[in-house]
Amino acid sequence: MADYFTHFSCLLDVGTPDKAARVLALFEELRAADQDADDPEVAGFTLARQDAPEGSTLWLHDEDHGDVEAVIRFVLRLAEEFDLTGLWGFQYALTCSRPRLDAFGGGAHVIDLGARKSVGWTSSQEWLAAALNGEDVDA
Numbered sequence: 001m002a003d004y005f006t007h008f009s010c011l012l013d014v015g016t017p018d019k020a021a022r023v024l025a026l027f028e029e030l031r032a033a034d035q036d037a038d039d040p041e042v043a044g045f046t047l048a049r050q051d052a053p054e055g056s057t058l059w060l061h062d063e064d065h066g067d068v069e070a071v072i073r074f075v076l077r078l079a080e081e082f083d084l085t086g087l088w089g090f091q092y093a094l095t096c097s098r099p100r101l102d103a104f105g106g107g108a109h110v111i112d113l114g115a116r117k118s119v120g121w122t123s124s125q126e127w128l129a130a131a132l133n134g135e136d137v138d139a
Contacts, residue, residue: 002098006068009061010090011050012075019082020049020056026081027074044070060090068092072109076116085114094125 014020027047034040044067050059060071071090078084089110096103105125112119131137 002096002100002103004103005064005095005097006044006066006092007062007095008045008066008068008071008090008092009059010071011057011059012078012088013057014078014082014084016056017054020058023047023058023078023082024049026078030074040070042070042074043067045074066092068107068109072111072118075111075113076118079111079113079116087111087119088113 014023024047027042030042034043044065045060045062048059048061049055050057060075075088087110089108091106091108093106094104102125105123105128107121107123107125109121110119111117127137
């Protein structure tokens with residue numbers, strides 16, 4: 001039997017050490033609430049401070065099976081609650097413990113933090129299918 005994985009590792013600068021501490025506290029509150037939730041809010045990734053305690057950069061990554069959609073929801077929530085601005089993005093990899101057709105790939109997402117929305121994404125699987133069908137893959 002094959003195991004399928006989604007992996008990612010990315011940084012998010014929230015601007016100030018105070019905001020970073022508040023984000024970490026929010027994450028821990030949500031994680032505790034997720035223990036009894038049918039639809040956990042922050043399952044599928046871990047959050048840690050990337051730099052020294054006086055830094056503002058946070059590291060989001062998966063431990064085993066990442067949840068790309070949970071990361072997007074969480075970052076959009078942070079953008080709203082902490083008034084984050086600018087563009088932010090991350091990429092992910094789809095892997096498998098055994099060789100399987102269509103089991104490998106990946107993608108990337110870009111979020112406009114100020115507008116509080118996803119502005120673009122790509123999937124290597126969809127890109128490859130389009131390229132093999134003769135579509136303009138640079139459009």
